[in-house]
Amino acid sequence: MNNENDRIVVLISGSGSNLQALIDTVHNDLKKIGKIAAVISNKPGVLGLKRAEKAGIPTHVLSHRGFNEREAYDAELLDLIERYQPKLVVLAGFMRILSANFVEHFLGRLLNIHPSLLPKYKGLHTHKRALAAGDKEQGASVHFVTPALDGGPVVAQSRCEIMAGDSEAYLAKRVQGLEHALYPKVVSWFMQNQLQWRDHEVWLMGEKLSEPEQVE
Numbered sequence: 001m002n003n004e005n006d007r008i009v010v011l012i013s014g015s016g017s018n019l020q021a022l023i024d025t026v027h028n029d030l031k032k033i034g035k036i037a038a039v040i041s042n043k044p045g046v047l048g049l050k051r052a053e054k055a056g057i058p059t060h061v062l063s064h065r066g067f068n069e070r071e072a073y074d075a076e077l078l079d080l081i082e083r084y085q086p087k088l089v090v091l092a093g094f095m096r097i098l099s100a101n102f103v104e105h106f107l108g109r110l111l112n113i114h115p116s117l118l119p120k121y122k123g124l125h126t127h128k129r130a131l132a133a134g135d136k137e138q139g140a141s142v143h144f145v146t147p148a149l150d151g152g153p154v155v156a157q158s159r160c161e162i163m164a165g166d167s168e169a170y171l172a173k174r175v176q177g178l179e180h181a182l183y184p185k186v187v188s189w190f191m192q193n194q195l196q197w198r199d200h201e202v203w204l205m206g207e208k209l210s211e212p213e214q215v216e
Contacts (some may be wrong), residue, residue, distance in 0.1 A: 006034030006191055009086040010095035011077075016048020018092040018113060021180035023055045026187055034191050037084040040077070042096060063089045064096060073101040081106075090188055091145065092183070099149040108146040108197030111190065113183045115175050117157055118212075119142060122150035129169045130162065138162055138171055141181045141212065142186040144197060153202045155195060156213040158182045184216055 008026070010019055027036040039052035039061045045182040052059045060167065062080060067073035081089060091112040103110065117125040130138045139159035146152035158178035162171060189195035195204050201211040 006157070007037035007084050007086045008034060008051075008088045008090055008187065009081050009084050010036055010039045010090045010092050012039060012046065012048040012092050013043050013095040014046050014093050015045065016046060016051045016092065018179055018183050019048050020051050021184050022090065022092065022187060023051065024058070025184040026191075027055060027057065034087065038081075038087060040080060042094070070097070071099045071101060074099040078102055078105055078170060088187065090183075090187060097149060098145070101147055103147050107146070108144065108195070109190075111142060111155075111186065112145050112150075112152070113140060113142050113179055114150050115140055115172070115179065118143060118150060118154050118160065127168045127175065130167060130170065131166065135162055138175055140175055140182055142182060144202065153209070154212040155189075155202060155204065155209065156182060156215050158188050158215050185215060 005128050007023075010022065012019055022036060022209045036057050037054075038058045038060060039048065040062060041049055042062060042064045044063065049059045049061070060080060062077055064073045087109060089106050089110045091110070114122075114126070116122070116130065117137070117139045121129050127138060137159050141154045141157045143150070143154045144152040159179065160174050160178060186195065189204065195202070204213060
């Protein structure tokens with residue numbers, strides 16, 4: 001069992017549906033895994049900030065506008081995050097590519113969720129691309145963040161079948177449902193020290209992970 005002072009900082013850019021899943025299943029279980037100490041958005045007025053405020057979580061808006069260089073923004077973001085001394089930083093729909101210096105600073109304690117079965121379909125428009133390719137399944141992946149875009153080692157995945165006649169919007173909705181169950185589970189593993197990053201390798205439940213854990 002972790003100390004109550006173990007902290008998570010969540011970065012968002014939009015509605016914060018994955019943030020809400022984390023609030024519901026992580027933030028409200030303080031004795032087990034710690035707490036979400038802060039939510040930071042690069043965009044003002046988004047729904048995710050309201051979700052955090054409703055849960056009593058401190059929020060910050062650090063707009064990327066006004067920064068001429070990505071590295072300058074990321075340096076200020078890093079300083080803001082470090083005020084909370086987090087054990088884990090969680091990207092939950094944070095729609096910015098992070099600089100190498102930022103990623104290296106938090107390497108091994110920076111997680112992201114991506115709406116595809118990585119390494120397939122890194123980047124955007126993943127559902128459209130899966131449908132166009134005639135794939136039989138789609139899903140979500142949680143991975144450690146490295147400087148390579150969506151290229152860090154995958155910890156866990158959840159899958160769903162692509163149905164005949166699926167639209168991009170309907171497939172996206174079903175995959176988002178998978179995300180809301182998968183992300184809190186992986187965050188819980190990390191906060192309970194069941195998931196660890198050791199010498200650029202992923203360990204889960206005391207064993208080196210050779211392929212992503214499949215979560216139903």
